[in-house]
Amino acid sequence: MPLQFSKYLKIEVEVVVARNSFQAEAVDKGKMSKKFVEKSAVVFMNEDFARRNGFKEGDIVRLSRRGRSINVKVFICETSPRDGVMMPNSIYSSYLADFDNFKRFRAYIELSDGDVTKPDEIIDQIKNKNKK
Amino acid sequence: MICTGCALLCDDVIIINDSGNLKVRNACRRGAKLIANYKNLRADATINGKKVNYEEAIERVKEIINNSESLAIYGMDTISIEAQKLAIELAERKEAYIDDNSTFCLGDFVEMILKKEIPSTTLDEVRDYAYVIFYWGTNPFHTLSRHMSKFTYYPRGKRRQRGYEEDRFLVVVDVRRSHTAKLAKKNAKFFEVRDDLELIQAFIDALDGKPPKIFANDVFRVIKEMEKSDFNVIFGGLGLRYGLKGKYDKFLEMIRKMNERTKVYFIPLGCHPNMRGFNELLYGITGYVNKYSFKDKESKEDFAFYNLLFEEKIDTALIIGTDPLNSLPFEYAKKLAKINVIVIDPRENFTTKIADVVLPSAITGIECGGKMKRIDGVEITLEPMIEAEIDDVSIIKSILNLIMEGI
Numbered sequence: 001m002p003l004q005f006s007k008y009l010k011i012e013v014e015v016v017v018a019r020n021s022f023q024a025e026a027v028d029k030g031k032m033s034k035k036f037v038e039k040s041a042v043v044f045m046n047e048d049f050a051r052r053n054g055f056k057e058g059d060i061v062r063l064s065r066r067g068r069s070i071n072v073k074v075f076i077c078e079t080s081p082r083d084g085v086m087m088p089n090s091i092y093s094s095y096l097a098d099f100d101n102f103k104r105f106r107a108y109i110e111l112s113d114g115d116v117t118k119p120d121e122i123i124d125q126i127k128n129k130n131k132k
Numbered sequence: 133m134i135c136t137g138c139a140l141l142c143d144d145v146i147i148i149n150d151s152g153n154l155k156v157r158n159a160c161r162r163g164a165k166l167i168a169n170y171k172n173l174r175a176d177a178t179i180n181g182k183k184v185n186y187e188e189a190i191e192r193v194k195e196i197i198n199n200s201e202s203l204a205i206y207g208m209d210t211i212s213i214e215a216q217k218l219a220i221e222l223a224e225r226k227e228a229y230i231d232d233n234s235t236f237c238l239g240d241f242v243e244m245i246l247k248k249e250i251p252s253t254t255l256d257e258v259r260d261y262a263y264v265i266f267y268w269g270t271n272p273f274h275t276l277s278r279h280m281s282k283f284t285y286y287p288r289g290k291r292r293q294r295g296y297e298e299d300r301f302l303v304v305v306d307v308r309r310s311h312t313a314k315l316a317k318k319n320a321k322f323f324e325v326r327d328d329l330e331l332i333q334a335f336i337d338a339l340d341g342k343p344p345k346i347f348a349n350d351v352f353r354v355i356k357e358m359e360k361s362d363f364n365v366i367f368g369g370l371g372l373r374y375g376l377k378g379k380y381d382k383f384l385e386m387i388r389k390m391n392e393r394t395k396v397y398f399i400p401l402g403c404h405p406n407m408r409g410f411n412e413l414l415y416g417i418t419g420y421v422n423k424y425s426f427k428d429k430e431s432k433e434d435f436a437f438y439n440l441l442f443e444e445k446i447d448t449a450l451i452i453g454t455d456p457l458n459s460l461p462f463e464y465a466k467k468l469a470k471i472n473v474i475v476i477d478p479r480e481n482f483t484t485k486i487a488d489v490v491l492p493s494a495i496t497g498i499e500c501g502g503k504m505k506r507i508d509g510v511e512i513t514l515e516p517m518i519e520a521e522i523d524d525v526s527i528i529k530s531i532l533n534l535i536m537e538g539i
């Protein structure tokens with residue numbers, strides 16, 4: 001998942017990381033389950049932000065930060081920040097965050113033609129990058 | 133029965149045990165799912181991802197721990213106090229590091245409470261007496277779903293008999309209009325902040341009689357409301373913790389100045405069911421709530437689990453009841469994948485995927501009992517809904533016994 005060039009407009013946004021009970025509820029299906037991924041590999045944005053920036057519910061977007069990127073699905077949610085997006089706490093948000101910017105960080109967002117990133121792809125990154 | 137779905141440890145949950153199938157009444161959606169679906173995706177005993185029997189797995193754990201020169205024990209916020217005690221004993225015997233999720237969650241606030249640097253109270257007292265209720269950088273609607281209905285905004289209490297629209301004043305501080313913030317309508321104020329420190333300064337200025345630079349009218353109004361009562365409370369979450377950017381002194385100054393005018397208490401709102409229990413237990417034994425080294429006999433930032441990983445100070449991590457691959461930033465998670473990882477957990481999670489050894493355990497509160505501490509420090513006794521043969525206590529005891537053989 002290295003940073004790639006894209007035909008879509010890429011904008012920088014603030015990402016707020018927040019717990020979400022629907023995602024927590026999906027843990028009972030297991031963290032590798034389709035349901036948990038559906039509730040974790042998401043980015044929430046309010047309707048106005050989505051319209052202004054050309055996104056709609058169900059779009060797959062690529063979020064990139066510091067040479068790492070993931071594909072997640074757009075959900076429209078009125079409790080999202082006024083001028084940014086929101087992600088639930090998960091392996092996805094942790095993949096992009098650091099402790100200086102743990103609950104709020106800036107990242108690039110753009111439409112993507114790819115599929116939603118699977119947790120295994122992130123776990124492979126965590127494992128593979130260590131091979132000396 | 134008690135639900136261990138979050139740090140509220142709700143005690144009014146009704147369980148109907150239909151031959152091992154649990155039907156749940158009164159719990160929130162999250163608690164209900166956790167209990168009803170307890171059989172889903174349980175962890176197996178594994179060595180390097182291959183299923184083995186429990187004895188083989190524990191034997192391998194013994195080898196790894198005996199060969200470890202630098203061990204860290206991490207997690208423990210979802211297990212009972214009895215199991216936490218044994219984990220601490222294991223850390224002591226191995227002169228290991230010990231730490232939990234509070235290290236990057238709300239442990240600093242808990243330590244301040246235990247050191248009496250900040251006044252705190254219980255949820256029962258909040259229900260009975262609290263008038264102004266702040267939710268600062270926290271969204272209980274999603275994190276502790278029954279917090280507002282059981283203890284704070286909605287219930288009637290001894291001195292709060294007239295309902296939330298008259299007898300409670302809700303203040304929500306957040307960077308976005310969260311679901312909790314959306315409830316702040318009548319007798320309420322929502323502060324949408326960019327910088328928490330600016331709002332803290334605004335309160336300090338107003339309390340000093342100076343005009344605040346932001347939200348001037350609203351800040352004065354909230355202070356006036358607080359002065360109407362001798363019992364107000366601030367619940368702080370991770371948004372506050374990270375919003376402070378390490379400047380806890382500013383927050384303490386604000387609380388101190390508020391307490392010169394009226395009475396204000398503080399309760400940190402963590403999510404893990406027994407994080408408070410771990411913090412208080414370790415504090416009782418060592419004088420510190422987390423990031424402790426039994427070798428150095430002190431706690432410091434360098435001994436935070438994530439720093440031990442990042443600085444490559446440990447060769448083995450014993451992870452109990454938590455999933456650091458889910459919660460640690462990538463740069464730290466990838467260091468974890470480099471060392472020996474032993475996981476004790478009832479369920480498969482991301483960290484079990486990279487573990488050298490997995491020891492499956494019981495879900496505390498469902499398959500085994502014990503004690504936990506609620507978010508406000510109140511001790512709660514858990515009775516198992518069904519009994520499991522192996523639980524965290526028996527697993528850690530076995531490890532301790534085997535380690536003793538090796539010493």
Ligand code: SF4
Binds near residue numbers: 278
């Ligand atoms: S609020 Fe927490 S403890 Fe209470 S029922 Fe829900 S998950 Fe369980």
